[in-house]
Amino acid sequence: MALLEKLIYNEYFRSLLILTVTFTVSYLFCWFMNSQMRKLVKKTESDFDDILLEIIKKPLRNFIVLIGFYVSLKNLSDLSPYASWINLLFFLLLVINAAVIISRVLNVFVMSMLKVHKRFRRTPQLIGKIITATIYIIAFLIILAYFEIEITPLIATLGIGALAVGLALQNTLSNFFAGLHIISDRPIDIGDFIEIQGTITGYVEDIGWRSTRIRTLSNTIVIIPNSNLAESVIINDSMPEPEMAISVDCGVSYKSDLKKVEEVTIDAARKLQATIPGVVKDFDPLMRYKTFGDSNINFSVILRVEEPTMKRLVTHELIKELKARYDKEGIEISWPVRKVYMAK
Numbered sequence: 001m002a003l004l005e006k007l008i009y010n011e012y013f014r015s016l017l018i019l020t021v022t023f024t025v026s027y028l029f030c031w032f033m034n035s036q037m038r039k040l041v042k043k044t045e046s047d048f049d050d051i052l053l054e055i056i057k058k059p060l061r062n063f064i065v066l067i068g069f070y071v072s073l074k075n076l077s078d079l080s081p082y083a084s085w086i087n088l089l090f091f092l093l094l095v096i097n098a099a100v101i102i103s104r105v106l107n108v109f110v111m112s113m114l115k116v117h118k119r120f121r122r123t124p125q126l127i128g129k130i131i132t133a134t135i136y137i138i139a140f141l142i143i144l145a146y147f148e149i150e151i152t153p154l155i156a157t158l159g160i161g162a163l164a165v166g167l168a169l170q171n172t173l174s175n176f177f178a179g180l181h182i183i184s185d186r187p188i189d190i191g192d193f194i195e196i197q198g199t200i201t202g203y204v205e206d207i208g209w210r211s212t213r214i215r216t217l218s219n220t221i222v223i224i225p226n227s228n229l230a231e232s233v234i235i236n237d238s239m240p241e242p243e244m245a246i247s248v249d250c251g252v253s254y255k256s257d258l259k260k261v262e263e264v265t266i267d268a269a270r271k272l273q274a275t276i277p278g279v280v281k282d283f284d285p286l287m288r289y290k291t292f293g294d295s296n297i298n299f300s301v302i303l304r305v306e307e308p309t310m311k312r313l314v315t316h317e318l319i320k321e322l323k324a325r326y327d328k329e330g331i332e333i334s335w336p337v338r339k340v341y342m343a344k
Helices: 003-010 010-040 046-076 077-114 122-146 152-168 170-187 227-230 257-277 307-329
Strands: 191-196 200-207 211-215 221-227 234-236 242-252 286-292 296-305
Touching: 010 046, 046 077, 077 122, 077 234, 152 242, 170 200, 170 211, 170 227, 200 221, 211 227, 221 307, 257 286, 257 296, 257 307, 296 307
Parallel strands: none
Antiparallel strands: 191 200, 191 234, 200 211, 211 221, 242 296, 286 296
16 A cells, blocks of 8 residues: 555656556547447448548547646656746647648538549649648747747738739639639539530530630530639530430421421431430420421421430431431422512
8 A cells, every 4th residue: 555655656657657548548539439430420421520530530649649748747847947848849749730630620621512523623622732721820820929929020921922922813813713613603513514605515524723624525625714614604514414405497398288297207206216325215206386487487396315415416317317208208498599570
């Protein structure tokens, strides 16, 4: 009993005991995070908590170990002359560790909020780097304040420098924030088939921090600054779903039997529907007369395709099929005719 009491009052034994308890707690913490918490987060549908668990597990364990080492060293009277240095060291380590935890949590939050295709994450990663740099700058300023170094002139200098950089990179920043708007608002996404003001069509290949890349059907890449894209009228053929209707305009002469024209046209469209891949099979083709034209009675034939890229092929095949059937049935598609009367 006397030996135990003597050990308790021994500062080296107490320090060793504190370290033992610290490493035991850190081990139990890791076990709890790896077993119990991992099981809990795997039950959720989102992967946000899984990623968050992985990135904060090690910094939190380091935080426990740092606190244990600090308390252990403070119990040693031989280190009293170095107390200020110990306080400084552990303050620096705690601030850095806290900055790591905060920056990682914010990075995961940004990546989940601005989530895009796995192959194309440059813009969210760039935002994450900016957030990380900002957190470490704040940590650096906290450390300077701990040393009682005047930071007001430094903050003013950083503000003026940021203003100068912002003015110099005005166009670049405009594209950057337009890219954030595109990713957050999501009018388009990676893999969407879009049409931009009727001049550019293709798949969205990449949404970067400065520009967006569109891969056209001819397999070329069109690079559009994000600020221009954000202000353009965009037709997203992939939203709300890739399936879409196509309309092919045609016209027959005024001498035609319109009822027969309708029957032949619908029959030709159904035949095409059954033989051409990419056409929605369970859609009933439509034909609608529209106008009395100069030489023809005009109408539209409507089918549905499974994806936007099939529009051209189906239109091509439908025009061929209609022409062949009209020739066979004696249905005339007139060309423009003008009658000229000569005055006497």
